[in-house]
Amino acid sequence: MTGYRLMRSLGEEGGAVIASYESQTSMDRRDATAPGVGDAPDVRVRVYGPAEREGLLYIHGGGFIMGSVDRFDATAMRIAAEVGAVVVSVEHRLAPENPLRAGLEDCYAALVWTAKSAGELGIDPQRIGVAGERGACRCGDAHGTGWWWTRVVLPVSGGSRARRSS
Known part of the structure; x- marks a missing residue:
């Protein structure tokens, strides 16, 4: 078994378990599909949260x-409940089955879809942020988007940064 496959099997079957989360407030959770960038396939996203809020x-x-x-x-649900934002979690393609950039493109496609669908999702389109464990800072950087803010828990590069969109 190759390294990444072993890591995946440990992560999904026997690795660190992400604790479940039960919100004290009423939360919606639904799956949707964002169009892929160019010829890329569509991207699965999961939307969590209350309406009429910031988007993440x-x-x-x-x-x-x-x-x-x-x-x-559970992580995305907890963020939605405790921050009070609508959270869109992206199911990006994984390497090495796909080029590494494919996952980044999927994240960008989900960001574009979130912005275009803001009204339908109950999100203020001027208040959309990007957050994540590692790849969050790369999503906006790759395309020079004017994201509202970003918070990276474990950055790949550059750490946390905040920038207002114009």
Whole structure:
């Protein structure tokens, strides 16, 4: 078994368990599909939270080689409940089955979809942020988007940064 496959199997079957989360407030959770960038396939996203709030694109951990929306479901639900934001969690493609950039493109596609769907999702389109375990800072950087803010828990590069969009 190759390194990434072993890591995935440990992460999904026997690795660190992400605790479940039961919100004290009423929370919605639904799956949707964001169109892929260019010829890329559509991207599964999961939307959590109350309406009429800030929006947050959450990029799950795993270094673009492992992880999933399902694995980080409790994390995204907790962020939505405790921050009071609508959270969109992206199911990006994983390397090495796909080029590493494919996961980044999926995150960008989910960010674009979130912005275009803001009204339908109950999000203020001027208040959309990006957060995640590692890849969050790369999503906006790759395309020069004017994201509202970003918070990276375990940065790949550059750490946390905040910038107001114009």
